[in-house]
């Protein structure tokens with residue numbers, strides 16, 4: 001058996017292919033060929049923790065060990081990027097507030113219910129940001145408003161539920177918003193105010209899990225920003241089909257600014273807002289148009 005204090009095992013091309021495919025099948029994240037070294041470096045600590053001698057044995061562990069589900073979560077954890085912060089992509093949030101919320105207010109005037117989903121919410125900043133935007137909208141006073149945040153990583157969900165953040169998470173948050181929506185929590189941290197927290201719930205959810213997604217309530221808008229950039233086309237298609245199914249007819253999908261649905265044949269219509277482009281589940285199958293309704 002190779003000893004770790006002698007040298008760390010190298011990942012062969014075949015081991016890389018097996019591990020990459022296994023991770024991809026589970027969560028859609030595609031580790032590119034030129035990322036072999038990164039994968040090797042990030043997974044080494046797992047081998048050391050488990051006392052597994054090389055990457056072939058680690059692959060076998062992921063496939064057959066009784067603890068394989070937990071270990072796959074740990075592997076995905078070490079390969080995912082959780083970068084996020086409050087009020088990210090302000091121009092999109094402005095377009096959402098000024099152009100989509102009035103449409104949603106009209107559409108849901110009878111039920112006075114609004115459901116938003118931050119899909120791939122990381123440590124919660126995006127979900128709380130949406131709750132803060134809604135809190136600032138007098139038009140939704142007295143409404144039943146819920147924001148759902150979900151992620152594949154249990155570690156970031158624990159942080160989201162704790163709702164305590166440092167300066168990096170707040171780098172795009174104005175002093176005014178900081179004052180109104182946060183309370184001090186120790187020397188360098190702040191905590192999201194309780195009334196905002198009460199609007200948000202978090203859950204563990206793999207966006208590729210078709211059966212699990214059936215349990216997610218129907219949404220008026222889904223923010224899935226900076227998640228699918230790590231997926232290949234086939235995983236993107238699958239996630240888009242799932243997200244479309246979770247939207248009410250006419251519901252909106254908002255992606256990150258570097259993402260679009262080009263070449264995905266996804267069944268969404270493009271909506272040109274003054275300040276952004278968003279996607280919408282058609283009201284009726286096959287109906288397409290461009291204006292905001």
Ligand SMILES: C[S@@+](CC[C@H](N)C(=O)[O-])C[C@H]1O[C@@H](n2cnc3c(N)ncnc32)[C@H](O)[C@@H]1O
Pocket residue numbers: 026027028029080081082083084085088119120121122123126150151152153156205206207208224225226227256
């Ligand atoms: C870069 S963060 C984006 C956070 C936030 N949406 C934003 O734009 O600021 C990407 C998140 O997607 C999550 N993720 C990756 N693959 C996923 C999957 N298959 N299902 C659910 N979440 C996933 C990661 O764990 C990570 O927290």
